[in-house]
Amino acid sequence: MAYEKQLRRRKRSAIRRVWLFTLLLSLPAFAFTAFFLVERRIELTPALLLIVALLIYLALTASALVEGLVRPLQTLSNVVSSLREGDYSFRARGSGSPDALGELAGEINALADLMQKQRVRSLEATALLARILEVMHAPLFAFDRENLLQLVNHAGLNLLGLSYGRSFGRSARELGLDELLTVPDQTIHSFPPSPTRWLLRKAVFRQDGVPHTLLLLADVSQPLQEEEQIAWKRLIRVLGHELSNSLAPIKSIAGSLLARVDGMNVDETTLRDFRRGLGVIGSRADSLHRFVQSYRMLAQLPPPKLQPVAIGPLLERVVLLEQRLPVELDPGPAATLNADPDQLEQMFINLLRNAVDASLAHGAKPVRTSWSRGDAGVVVTIEDRGMGIANTDNLFVPFYTTKPAGSGVGLVLAQQVARAHGGEVRLVNREDGEGARATVQLPLAERRSA
Numbered sequence: 001m002a003y004e005k006q007l008r009r010r011k012r013s014a015i016r017r018v019w020l021f022t023l024l025l026s027l028p029a030f031a032f033t034a035f036f037l038v039e040r041r042i043e044l045t046p047a048l049l050l051i052v053a054l055l056i057y058l059a060l061t062a063s064a065l066v067e068g069l070v071r072p073l074q075t076l077s078n079v080v081s082s083l084r085e086g087d088y089s090f091r092a093r094g095s096g097s098p099d100a101l102g103e104l105a106g107e108i109n110a111l112a113d114l115m116q117k118q119r120v121r122s123l124e125a126t127a128l129l130a131r132i133l134e135v136m137h138a139p140l141f142a143f144d145r146e147n148l149l150q151l152v153n154h155a156g157l158n159l160l161g162l163s164y165g166r167s168f169g170r171s172a173r174e175l176g177l178d179e180l181l182t183v184p185d186q187t188i189h190s191f192p193p194s195p196t197r198w199l200l201r202k203a204v205f206r207q208d209g210v211p212h213t214l215l216l217l218a219d220v221s222q223p224l225q226e227e228e229q230i231a232w233k234r235l236i237r238v239l240g241h242e243l244s245n246s247l248a249p250i251k252s253i254a255g256s257l258l259a260r261v262d263g264m265n266v267d268e269t270t271l272r273d274f275r276r277g278l279g280v281i282g283s284r285a286d287s288l289h290r291f292v293q294s295y296r297m298l299a300q301l302p303p304p305k306l307q308p309v310a311i312g313p314l315l316e317r318v319v320l321l322e323q324r325l326p327v328e329l330d331p332g333p334a335a336t337l338n339a340d341p342d343q344l345e346q347m348f349i350n351l352l353r354n355a356v357d358a359s360l361a362h363g364a365k366p367v368r369t370s371w372s373r374g375d376a377g378v379v380v381t382i383e384d385r386g387m388g389i390a391n392t393d394n395l396f397v398p399f400y401t402t403k404p405a406g407s408g409v410g411l412v413l414a415q416q417v418a419r420a421h422g423g424e425v426r427l428v429n430r431e432d433g434e435g436a437r438a439t440v441q442l443p444l445a446e447r448r449s450a
Helices: 001-040 046-083 100-135 154-160 221-261 269-301 311-321 342-361 410-420 446-450
Strands: 140-143 148-153 188-190 197-207 208-217 307-310 327-329 334-339 367-374 377-383 422-427 438-443
Touching: 046 100, 140 154, 148 154, 188 311, 197 307, 197 311, 221 269, 307 311, 307 342, 307 410, 311 342, 311 367, 327 422, 334 342, 334 446, 342 367, 342 377, 410 438
Parallel strands: 327 367
Antiparallel strands: 140 148, 140 208, 188 197, 197 208, 307 334, 367 377, 377 438, 422 438
């Protein structure tokens, strides 16, 4: 408002100066008219007519100057004021004139066009940035120098489990992200109870001259698990090769010695001890050989031979193979997978065997199996009523098992089969009571081929 008042005063002062300069230009004419009138060289009536004519000429000249100079400047001032306020629709007239005002009007119009294009580009870039942030799967957060949240995308809200209104403007400590602001860049973090591991990327930017901290979290769970599996496979290959080379001669030597025991000239007790010891050596060699072969199978899993597979009949076959405990199979919608039926069957057999083992160890309660179809594909669920999972961090680590006679291969093999088909296996404790829930997510045939 003060600027507008000041602008009006400047406009009025400019018009007054035009009138003043016009009057000063007419002063010699008025002075000569007064001199002739005083010297009686001209009569009063012609003198008055001359003065009136001079006043009319003065008014016309001043008006012409105002319209030709002041009004265009006022128009240019209004255009510049509109640009300052963010309105780029006004343009100055007279930009085609070959004079200084025309050149000034042309430059202002060119400036208005440039600012309008930049504004459109800025709006488009802002809309594109908002769209990119919306579709990003990586959580993104921006905090100001007071550690208050100023920007978050949809993935970040999902990670926080909050709405935009409840998260925006809150401190990093309240959101549980204060540690990320102090740790170095490119470090691995997790947010229990979720097993997902995130790689932190940090950057600093300025907005309105104020420094902000940008945090980007990238899900590296699967790449890290793949690296771990590659390392395990290499270790298994080396150990399997060395153990197999050692077990074969041990078993052969034990068998040869056992065949020669009967010819030894010793008492019966000593013969019995020799037979028992050599039998134990041969038996343990066989057991270790089978143990090594199971891990070598894990390390040498062949790629799946894809073909259309109906999920319903496949689960029915798997359920019929389990006879130790009743398994309830809830019917689901028809769904076809593009998968290797042999590998899928072995995967579900392993998962169902684990569920039945857990239920048998805790009251022999029935196991329930079902499947559903959604946008992400087919989700197969196997629920037991066992004791649940005590250590979820090592579920898919080779060599790890909680069973006395387990080898630690079943879950790892199931996860490898699922990932080879573009899916994922998850095993969690049930929220509605005792037991665990295994879920297998697999893409539909049309989604995988699309």
